[in-house]
Amino acid sequence: PSNLRMEGRCSSLMGANCRAKGGAPGFKVAILGAAGGIGQPLAMLIKMNPLVSVLHLYDVVNTPGVTADISHMDTGAVVRGFLGQQQLEDALIGMDLVIIPAGVPRKPGMTRDDLFNINAGIVKTLCEAIAKCCPKAIVNVISNPVNSTVPIAAEVFKRAGTYDPKILLGVTMLDVVRANTFVAEVLGLDPRDVDVPVVGGHAGVTILPLLSQVKPPCAFTPKEVDYLTNRIQNGGTEVVEAKAGAGSATLSMAYAAVKFADACLRGLRGDAGIIQCAYVGSQVIELPFFASKVRLGRNGIEEIFPLGPLNEYERDGLEKAKKELAESIQKGISFVRK
Numbered sequence: 326p327s328n329l330r331m332e333g334r335c336s337s338l339m340g341a342n343c344r345a346k347g348g349a350p351g352f353k354v355a356i357l358g359a360a361g362g363i364g365q366p367l368a369m370l371i372k373m374n375p376l377v378s379v380l381h382l383y384d385v386v387n388t389p390g391v392t393a394d395i396s397h398m399d400t401g402a403v404v405r406g407f408l409g410q411q412q413l414e415d416a417l418i419g420m421d422l423v424i425i426p427a428g429v430p431r432k433p434g435m436t437r438d439d440l441f442n443i444n445a446g447i448v449k450t451l452c453e454a455i456a457k458c459c460p461k462a463i464v465n466v467i468s469n470p471v472n473s474t475v476p477i478a479a480e481v482f483k484r485a486g487t488y489d490p491k492i493l494l495g496v497t498m499l500d501v502v503r504a505n506t507f508v509a510e511v512l513g514l515d516p517r518d519v520d521v522p523v524v525g526g527h528a529g530v531t532i533l534p535l536l537s538q539v540k541p542p543c544a545f546t547p548k549e550v551d552y553l554t555n556r557i558q559n560g561g562t563e564v565v566e567a568k569a570g571a572g573s574a575t576l577s578m579a580y581a582a583v584k585f586a587d588a589c590l591r592g593l594r595g596d597a598g599i600i601q602c603a604y605v606g607s608q609v610i611e612l613p614f615f616a617s618k619v620r621l622g623r624n625g626i627e628e629i630f631p632l633g634p635l636n637e638y639e640r641d642g643l644e645k646a647k648k649e650l651a652e653s654i655q656k657g658i659s660f661v662r663k
């Protein structure tokens with residue numbers, strides 16, 4: 326069978342983990358929606374990650390080609406492709422981390438919530454299979470609208486009796502990546518030296534950069550605060566408009582997704598001090614889901630950090646974010662409960 330050919334003699338005789346060198350753990354990662362605009366570069370970047378020993382690529386179209394292509398990269402991970410619903414469960418069995426970029430992207434003029442009608446059902450179906458086949462895997466949800474798809478995933482897992490809020494994370498890393506880039510431009514710094522916490526959610530006013538907490542510590546004029554907040558909140562739309570109907574952010578998203586996945590895997594490995602922003606089941610404010618800084622470890626989310634001191638501009642932003650977030654969360658929950 327073609328899978329065996331891709332794994333080579335060593336794996337077929339000794340198991341895929343023989344590829345992990347020096348006693349390091351080799352994690353098994355599945356990408357659902359792997360043939361898409363995000364899925365393909367994400368698959369390439371995950372194949373380059375030395376923490377990964379097995380990479381499963383699942384989609385409803387085109388996975389044989391993407392799998393053949395990626396499998397020729399001379400890195401450690403063994404790649405297997407899975408095509409169509411009937412192969413979904415095989416794609417998931419034994420996985421440590423499942424990344425979900427499946428679903429339709431925006432076109433100019435659309436909000437992320439306009440994707441709900443198609444993507445809610447896709448995420449629900451995929452999460453039902455995760456609950457059945459790998460209920461202990463960490464799940465990274467990328468599919469939009471993230472503010473609703475994470476509550477959908479949680480509700481599916483609750484119904485299946487497998488919900489563990491520590492291992493379900495909505496990926497808001499692209500907001501942080503953008504914030505670091507735009508703030509670095511204003512400050513004249515290298516973006517790699519900048520750290521901007523972005524809390525709330527992942528759509529419009531729910532994206533709340535905490536510019537008062539930027540590291541290294543710095544001061545912005547009110548004009549800079551307005552410019553940066555608007556640019557970070559509308560970064561997705563900026564790309565959607567520039568692509569003019571050909572989709573939304575894919576390359577920067579794949580970069581952000583792999584940065585986030587790598588943090589999850591380093592946490593699982595037991596590395597200390599792994600802190601990232603993510604949209605998670607939370608008690609940081611009164612809403613049941615909220616993005617804030619979390620510490621990742623062997624059990625997934627080990628700690629969720631409070632927001633810290635907010636200035637007046639950020640407190641106003643938080644109030645606006647809460648209203649929209651509450652509606653998006655309720656919409657996701659109702660979709661599964663009805």
Ligand code: NAD
Nearest residue numbers: 358360361362363385426427428429430467468469499578
């Ligand atoms: P795309 O259309 O290029 O790719 C989506 C892939 O999903 C396609 O290959 C498609 O075949 C696949 N797919 C559709 N239904 C499926 C199913 N039932 N099971 C498995 N795969 C299925 O879209 P894209 O640009 O890769 O974007 C994917 C999603 O990610 C969109 O919803 C987009 O809005 C979202 N997104 C989120 C962020 C974020 O920051 N969280 C950033 C960018 C994009």
Ligand code: LMR
Nearest residue numbers: 431469560561562573574
């Ligand atoms: C993004 O922030 O780039 C994504 O959520 C895609 C989008 O629709 O903007």
